[in-house]
Amino acid sequence: EEPIPVEEPPKPPPKSDLLVEKPWPQEHSLCLFGPRNGIRRCCEWFVRHPNFEMFILFIIIASSVSLAIDSPLLDPESPLEAQLTLTNYVFTAIFVTEALLKIIAYGFLFTERAYLKNGWNQLDFAIVLVSVTVIAAEVLDIEALAPLKSLRVLRALRPLRLVGRIESMKVIVATLIASIPAVMNVLAVYLFIQAVFAILGMQMFAGTFAMCTEDPTIATVEECVTAGNTWENPPGNSFDNFGSAMLALFLQTSGDLWETEMFQAMAAKGPGLAPVRNDYSPAALFTISWMFVGAFIALNLFIGAIVETFNSIAAETGAGSATMTGAQLQWVQTIKTAVLAKPMKGVPPPEGSMRMYIFKLVMSVNFDIFIITIILLNTLLMACKSYQFEDDAFISISGFEMTKGDAYNYAMRFFISVYYTEFALKIFSLGPIGYFSVGWNRFDFVLVCTALIDDLAADLTAYLPVPPFLLRVLRLLRIVRILRILKGVKGLRDLVTTIILSLPPVFNVCSLLALVMFIYAVLGMHLFATLVLQDNVESHANFQTVGNGMLLLLQSVTGDGWTLLLQDSLVQEESGLCTEGVDCGSWVAIPYFVTFQLFGTLVFLNLMVAVILENFTSLSEQNPDLVSPSDIDGFMEAWAELDPEANNKLPESMLPELIAKVPPPLGTFGEDDAANSARSIAKKLKVEKPGGLVKFADVLLALSLKRYVDKSDLPEPELRKLEKMVSTEVGKPKTEEEDFTA
Incomplete structure (x- = not known):
């Protein structure tokens, strides 16, 4: 991958001076008010x-x-x-x-x-x-x-x-507007394919889905009409004309109750004849073919168009990433994080031989491995519990009999004792200030407190009205300890990082979706508030209030029976359900529900997928041999061990020890002969050493630069040019730009 020369972005043209008086009517608002008025x-x-x-x-x-x-x-x-x-x-x-x-x-x-x-x-x-x-x-x-x-x-x-x-919503809307050209092209392809299937469906099933609504046992239209009954199609499912066929295919495309339409096609006997169940009809191939072509291929082209537009915008706005190679972009992201990184305070070693011994024990890697093993075994034990678990008995090898519940409680007591012991050792060796200065320790302290409350629950219930549900929730919090595995497993940390990075844009999409749902709920209340209640539009899911409408639309956006809601909204007077005070349905329900499905499901829900994919892709595409922003955390932790007061300086002689404590790619921790490799890197490191001291930022940038020079095709001058550009951009104060759009 050849490095792309980096060019500084062109400066925007200067804005005109709008306060300069101009001849009438130039720049005169409403032809009355000049710029200086x-x-x-x-x-x-x-x-x-x-x-x-x-x-x-x-x-x-x-x-x-x-x-x-x-x-x-x-x-x-x-x-x-x-x-x-x-x-x-x-x-x-x-x-x-x-x-x-x-x-x-x-x-x-x-x-x-x-x-x-x-x-x-x-x-x-x-x-x-x-x-x-x-x-x-x-x-x-x-x-x-x-x-x-x-x-x-x-x-x-x-x-x-x-x-x-609201700026966050404007960004999402701008993305959707930018995707309109691609979506229109996809829409043309989709409509063409759907039209072909609609015409084919009309040739095969026109007039074959109708039945006698009052008496389904009547076999022909003549008998039904002679008996004074109504011969009609099921709501929203027929191929009698092109419009009905297109609607039926779209309903199937959403995947909601598509098998019902397939069974209807299989049961079709012919025009004017009532459907009869047929489990071996080849007509099923029509619906199955449409689901593959329409739902799995053509409709997903919309998703591809939106995702591609989102990724293109992210590339164009992401620090010039659209014009950079992968290594250049990763270097820019690393420099941005490194420039903003500051040394954090660590836990100073305690005084006294006993405390120092315990300090080294609890801070060792082997102790962390032991605790993580205990957490995994504890989680596995909790997963083994089941209903009436306490009543089952078993016999041990020695012949001692106890219930599974007793064995479970003894094992849980052992695990909780380990957690108590860990807390006691750390609070003794680190001291209260040192213990609570570490985020993971604060996390453990909360869980230890919940375990203690659970242990004292029997005594508390005698004096305080503690609900049993609260105690079950406290016990459930024990499983949260498994999150400590994230501390030592980089792959899991990357996945959690993806989720965390996705939260703000996903929240923006959800906010806009909630706004659209509110608008549709208000619109639905004005259109269908007096709609007769039926099997699906019923007392809890209706448009009589905005709250009920929001719940109904939430059901619709998940695709759960939304076609049935549409059918109830199309109910006609012939059904006999429309009485005084309630209204029948209207054809307006078709564009109402169809457009909401398009916006809610095809656009917003898939935009969330695009956000998560973009963040996951950006992490997975990073070269593990090169330094990335997530690797800087390991450097900060190692620096905090040697500089617990965060003085931002270390003696030059401690550089090899520092590098040996930092995980790759910045350091040599965990490698074979890590100490010698660290000394070799320290000798070659290009870092300023005024007074025999090295600074936090200088060492971090020097280690990052050396790794990129050794493991990438980027020349050192190019890396330094990018570093200077990013450092200037991050360090300069932001100026408030004039808003020309009010």
Whole structure:
């Protein structure tokens, strides 16, 4: 892999001076306010103030809460409905005022910083325009404007304004927008394949899925109609026309109850004939073929397009990684971590021969191996316990009989005694300050305390009302000790690091998904609040409140029976379920549920997969022979042993000892003849030694540089150039850039 020459990024062009007065109407907001106009500059100061943005954010959240409360089931004459109407007017007035202030400050359309030149402002303006239009139609009560009242349902889009004001959500939306070209190409391929299967399905199954709904035993359409019954298709599952066929195939693609549609196809006898069960029908091959082609191949192309776009954006924004080789990128990441790394305080060796002996014992590698072995055996023992475990008896080799429960308790007592002993030895040798200065020791102390509380539970219950559930939770915490294995196993640490690195972007995706679910729940409440309750849309899963709607959509986004929810939302008057006070379903349910599945399942859930894959790939692609950011922790721990006070300096003579304590690739710990190798590296190390002392950062960078020079194709001048560039970038103070989008 040839190293790519590193070029400094070009400087952005200078921004124009917008305070220079220009001839009318150039840079005149609304053709009235010039760049130096006092009113315009006052409005600009006002809308740029952080408190103004926080106020608007609060108003958006408050308006979203009012949307969640404003249910169609409320009595129009109730005081709550009147208050909600009034608050809607107030919120709309505030949003209109915000838009006017920004239009005056930046111009509406033709100025350099025009309000409508920003995409988020366009979204805000459209939502405000809808709100004003609906209020005008309601207040004026003109018959010609009556159809505009139906736009009231679009108020559910108000929470979308949060996206433009929360940076983490803007990043996710920018990724999705960037993936639109690739997704459109995939969509064209997918629709073509689906259309082919839809036409084929129409040729094979048109008119064959219908049956007599009142009496399924009737075999023909003529007999059903003669008996005064209804002959119709199952909801959402037919190939009678192209639209129905496309919908049926999409429902199968989601994997929800696809086997039901397959059995329906297998049972098909012919047009006008009721389906009859047939376990050996070759028609099953049609559905199976579509699942392979549509669900496993074509639909996953969407995932590939989104993941590829996400990785491309990450590469372009990740410290120039799109123009660097793997070794260059790993070196840049290492330097960034090394520049920011500081020596941490260690545990100073105690005074006294007894404490020193125990100190060396508990700090040794063999002691850690012993404790990890005990933890693994303890975990294995806990996994062996089962229901009524205490009542089973067994006989030992010596003939002594005891129950399995007694043996389990004796073994658990042994393990807990080991943990108590470990705590006592460490607190004695390290001292309280030294013991609690180590994170893993604090972790162990919490678990020791829970074990102690569990031991005293029998005595505590006599004096305090301790619930048994709490005691079971405390016992369960014992298994958390297995996390200590992470301390010594690098592979497991990398996996946990992947999870930790993925948490912020996954949280961002989940936040945006929750926002979309809230919008759909509000929209569903206005569309289906009065929908008749049935088998799937029932008393707990419905759209009568936003809370119930969120639960229903959570069920839908997991793919659990969402096609049944769609079928209940399509119920017709012929079913006889629609009575006074409740409504039948509507065709609107089809775009409602289909679009939510597209956004919720295909986009957001797979975006989480992209985030985790990107972080896992970045770790797995690192060259283990070269230094990576995770290797710096080992250096910091070794330095803390020799410099427990974190003075940032060590005598030059201690360099070999330091290198021998650091694990590879920075040091020689664990290697054959580690001491001699460490002395050899120390002699060749290019590090400044003023007064016979070496500094933390100098040694860390020198060891990293030597490893890259020895194990990579990158020349030393190239490495030093990258080091200088990254050090300057990390060390320089950040300046607040002017925000041209308000």
